[in-house]
Amino acid sequence: MLRPSAKSLPEHARGRNRSLVLQTLYRSGTLSRADLARATGLTRVTISDLVADLLAENLVVEVGQRDESRPGKPATMLDINRGGFQIIGIDLSDYAVFRGAVLDLDGVVLQRAEVPLDGAVGVDASAKVVALAERLVGAASLPLLGIGVGSPGVVDLAGTVLSAPNLGWPSGGSSGEPLQATLAAATGLPVIVANDANAAALAEHSFGAALSDMMLVKVGHGVGAGLIIGGTALVGSRFAAGEIGHVVVGTDGGAACACGKHGCLETWLATPRLDAALAATDDGPDGAAERTAILRRAGERLGIALAPVVGALDLAEVVLSGPVELLDGPLAEAAIETLRMRTMAEFHGDLSLRMTALGQDIVMRGAAAMVLSGQLGVS
Amino acid sequence: MLRPSAKSLPEHARGRNRSLVLQTLYRSGTLSRADLARATGLTRVTISDLVADLLAENLVVEVGQRDESRPGKPATMLDINRGGFQIIGIDLSDYAVFRGAVLDLDGVVLQRAEVPLDGAVGVDASAKVVALAERLVGAASLPLLGIGVGSPGVVDLAGTVLSAPNLGWPSGGSSGEPLQATLAAATGLPVIVANDANAAALAEHSFGAALSDMMLVKVGHGVGAGLIIGGTALVGSRFAAGEIGHVVVGTDGGAACACGKHGCLETWLATPRLDAALAATDDGPDGAAERTAILRRAGERLGIALAPVVGALDLAEVVLSGPVELLDGPLAEAAIETLRMRTMAEFHGDLSLRMTALGQDIVMRGAAAMVLSGQLGVS
DNA sequence: TTTGTTCGTACGGTGTACTAACAAACATGT
DNA sequence: ACATGTTTGTTAGTACACCGTACGAACAAA
Numbered sequence: 001m002l003r004p005s006a007k008s009l010p011e012h013a014r015g016r017n018r019s020l021v022l023q024t025l026y027r028s029g030t031l032s033r034a035d036l037a038r039a040t041g042l043t044r045v046t047i048s049d050l051v052a053d054l055l056a057e058n059l060v061v062e063v064g065q066r067d068e069s070r071p072g073k074p075a076t077m078l079d080i081n082r083g084g085f086q087i088i089g090i091d092l093s094d095y096a097v098f099r100g101a102v103l104d105l106d107g108v109v110l111q112r113a114e115v116p117l118d119g120a121v122g123v124d125a126s127a128k129v130v131a132l133a134e135r136l137v138g139a140a141s142l143p144l145l146g147i148g149v150g151s152p153g154v155v156d157l158a159g160t161v162l163s164a165p166n167l168g169w170p171s172g173g174s175s176g177e178p179l180q181a182t183l184a185a186a187t188g189l190p191v192i193v194a195n196d197a198n199a200a201a202l203a204e205h206s207f208g209a210a211l212s213d214m215m216l217v218k219v220g221h222g223v224g225a226g227l228i229i230g231g232t233a234l235v236g237s238r239f240a241a242g243e244i245g246h247v248v249v250g251t252d253g254g255a256a257c258a259c260g261k262h263g264c265l266e267t268w269l270a271t272p273r274l275d276a277a278l279a280a281t282d283d284g285p286d287g288a289a290e291r292t293a294i295l296r297r298a299g300e301r302l303g304i305a306l307a308p309v310v311g312a313l314d315l316a317e318v319v320l321s322g323p324v325e326l327l328d329g330p331l332a333e334a335a336i337e338t339l340r341m342r343t344m345a346e347f348h349g350d351l352s353l354r355m356t357a358l359g360q361d362i363v364m365r366g367a368a369a370m371v372l373s374g375q376l377g378v379s
Numbered sequence: 380m381l382r383p384s385a386k387s388l389p390e391h392a393r394g395r396n397r398s399l400v401l402q403t404l405y406r407s408g409t410l411s412r413a414d415l416a417r418a419t420g421l422t423r424v425t426i427s428d429l430v431a432d433l434l435a436e437n438l439v440v441e442v443g444q445r446d447e448s449r450p451g452k453p454a455t456m457l458d459i460n461r462g463g464f465q466i467i468g469i470d471l472s473d474y475a476v477f478r479g480a481v482l483d484l485d486g487v488v489l490q491r492a493e494v495p496l497d498g499a500v501g502v503d504a505s506a507k508v509v510a511l512a513e514r515l516v517g518a519a520s521l522p523l524l525g526i527g528v529g530s531p532g533v534v535d536l537a538g539t540v541l542s543a544p545n546l547g548w549p550s551g552g553s554s555g556e557p558l559q560a561t562l563a564a565a566t567g568l569p570v571i572v573a574n575d576a577n578a579a580a581l582a583e584h585s586f587g588a589a590l591s592d593m594m595l596v597k598v599g600h601g602v603g604a605g606l607i608i609g610g611t612a613l614v615g616s617r618f619a620a621g622e623i624g625h626v627v628v629g630t631d632g633g634a635a636c637a638c639g640k641h642g643c644l645e646t647w648l649a650t651p652r653l654d655a656a657l658a659a660t661d662d663g664p665d666g667a668a669e670r671t672a673i674l675r676r677a678g679e680r681l682g683i684a685l686a687p688v689v690g691a692l693d694l695a696e697v698v699l700s701g702p703v704e705l706l707d708g709p710l711a712e713a714a715i716e717t718l719r720m721r722t723m724a725e726f727h728g729d730l731s732l733r734m735t736a737l738g739q740d741i742v743m744r745g746a747a748a749m750v751l752s753g754q755l756g757v758s
Numbered sequence: 759t760t761t762g763t764t765c766g767t768a769c770g771g772t773g774t775a776c777t778a779a780c781a782a783a784c785a786t787g788t
Numbered sequence: 789a790c791a792t793g794t795t796t797g798t799t800a801g802t803a804c805a806c807c808g809t810a811c812g813a814a815c816a817a818a
């Protein structure tokens with residue numbers, strides 16, 4: 001049963017058209033009003049009206065006349081005010097440090113900052129996040145559009161972390177760590193908090209070359225995933241979509257996991273386990289072959305775990321994020337081979353699996369993309 | 380990258396509010412205009428205006444004054460014109476017969492019809508569908524809202540069957556069997572064609588007790604699934620969402636499948652395989668234990684295949700559809716046990732798996748729900 | 759210079775939903 | 789019996805969003 005959905009007012013339509021203009025400008029770079037009218041299907045009159053609003057809010061600027069020489073009155077070109085705002089993105093997914101950055105509207109990192117975690121949990125961890133955010137707010141050289149945070153664990157739509165064991169959240173027996181509310185109160189800025197893997201998936205979708213049905217698998221101390229379905233992030237019935245780290249893989253046992261089960265995806269794929277297994281090999285050519293075998297086995301397990309998901313969701317693309325030296329090679333090759341072998345070639349023949357091109361900054365940039373989407377409607 | 384999304388006009392808002400009124404009325408039964416205003420958040424004035432349109436179209440009727448005695452002017456009650464229209468639902472998922480029915484707006488089957496398939500494929504199969512539809516159109520006693528069809532295979536959003544090997548579609552080297560266009564041309568009615576398992580999932584969501592994040596697994600000659608995410612059906616990047624029948628399950632081999640692989644979900648779960656395995660047991664108590672073991676093994680495989688999907692999508696509910704005597708018992712029990720053992724209890728503890736209560740008519744009723752949703756916006 | 763094109767804006771009209779106000783019809787308290 | 793208060797559905801007027809038309813400005817090409 002659906003809950004009674006919301007009524008729809010004309011002003012909502014206005015808001016969507018406003019976002020449509022911003023989004024078109026964001027993607028295409030500079031356009032004239034007439035260009036926008038052609039691109040959106042709205043009339044020049046309506047575009048002029050919307051653009052007037054956006055100019056007044058300083059979100060859009062006029063950038064002179066069109067260079068190219070054409071018949072008719074020369075067009076005055078518009079663009080998103082790219083030099084007018086900045087965004088703060090924060091990545092809490094590393095087990096040792098909180099990373100953050102000031103980014104521009106195109107998701108380019110302008111200035112970095114980080115705070116060592118030093119084993120802080122609960123309220124201490126929250127305090128470190130707030131301190132990092134405030135430092136970054138001070139470091140910004142332009143008005144800020146907002147703060148985006150990618151946190152490990154389960155995060156609800158209000159930006160409350162419901163469960164992040166490694167960070168000791170929620171702390172003190174509360175039902176959730178209200179990170180979004182805390183940061184908003186501390187900085188007075190719009191704040192969006194979401195799961196780290198979901199943020200990464202959004203980054204890949206916004207700044208990478210990702211299609212609109214995609215899964216991003218983030219491998220680190222744990223293993224998580226973010227899903228983009230039809231261009232929007234999947235949240236799940238309990239905000240736990242993408243939590244595949246503790247799904248058991250295969251029917252042949254496996255190592256014991258911290259969660260109490262055996263053969264979880266994390267026991268095959270998490271970086272500490274992989275590093276330990278690789279370190280136990282020797283230096284000679286035999287060792288090299290063994291290391292390749294270890295990585296291939298991990299990739300196979302990933303393929304085994306993903307096959308039902310790829311089949312059920314009819315995904316076109318799987319993207320990996322994490323240590324390149326571990327993932328990008330035998331592991332990724334074995335994963336895509338396994339995936340192809342275990343799904344229906346007829347449907348998923350053009351399935352692709354690749355590393356992200358966004359590197360270490362993917363969560364921060366995804367956090368920035370969330371702000372962009374939340375404040376401007378650009379996605 | 381998103382393609383440029385569509386502009387949003389005030390009349391679209393109007394359409395949504397119109398659907399909102401219909402939907403509220405559809406779910407709650409009879410309501411007054413003032414009740415509708417309270418339920419939707421729109422004003423009485425706007426509701427009156429919308430209702431006037433719907434009365435003129437005969438989609439809504441006034442059904443006298445409120446029985447209950449209250450202060451104030453007595454309310455004139457409204458309802459969807461349940462006695463004013465009928466729907467045709469057609470189920471092509473059985474390997475031997477095409478089934479169809481005339482249904483009322485509540486999805487109740489009023490009159491049935493079926494056509495033996497007799498091995499027809501390609502254009503012959505299409506002709507049988509058209510004949511069945513025309514017979515049902517003649518059998519309807521009220522104006523028809525439209526025709527819904529649940530077909531096996533991959534069906535695109537235009538109702539063209541891209542691939543249904545058992546029915547020989549697409550026929551004659553064409554790229555797809557345009558079933559929706561063919562039926563619309565033959566009957567002059569609105570037609571919606573979709574995948575059978577997706578239709579079943581929609582039925583469970585509309586007429587059953589399903590939550591808004593759900594997976595329906597349909598077991599028959601093949602195995603397919605339909606997914607409801609956030610209240611809407613998932614289609615997939617190639618319209619092949621839910622095609623899990625040929626995903627390999629487990630890491631210990633398995634029987635050979637018609638698709639060329641080994642250990643596909645269908646080899647464990649499809650009814651012909653199960654029936655054959657069960658028939659090979661003897662009649663005594665040893666045979667009964669063996670039959671239970673066979674069913675449990677099948678259930679375990681289902682659980683193994685679904686665990687990554689349930690984990691990745693954070694599903695709250697899995698529903699089974701198919702032969703009750705096979706599914707509802709050891710198989711379902713083993714499936715939910717396996718599912719719980721292989722996913723994170725913390726997140727998915729309240730995961731449930733159950734048989735559908737809609738029985739054999741589930742696809743036809745889902746097809747009717749598609750028409751209801753397409754024509755009235757009721758979902 | 760003339761012609762045709764393109765751009766951006768001004769004006770008026772239509773559609774949507776809102777607030778305010780009101781008459782009708784009822785229950786209830788005195 | 790009668791006044792009072794409540795609820796319903798409608799009318800009238802307003803605000804907003806978008807559209808079509810029309811127009812002046814600015815340019816290229818002939």
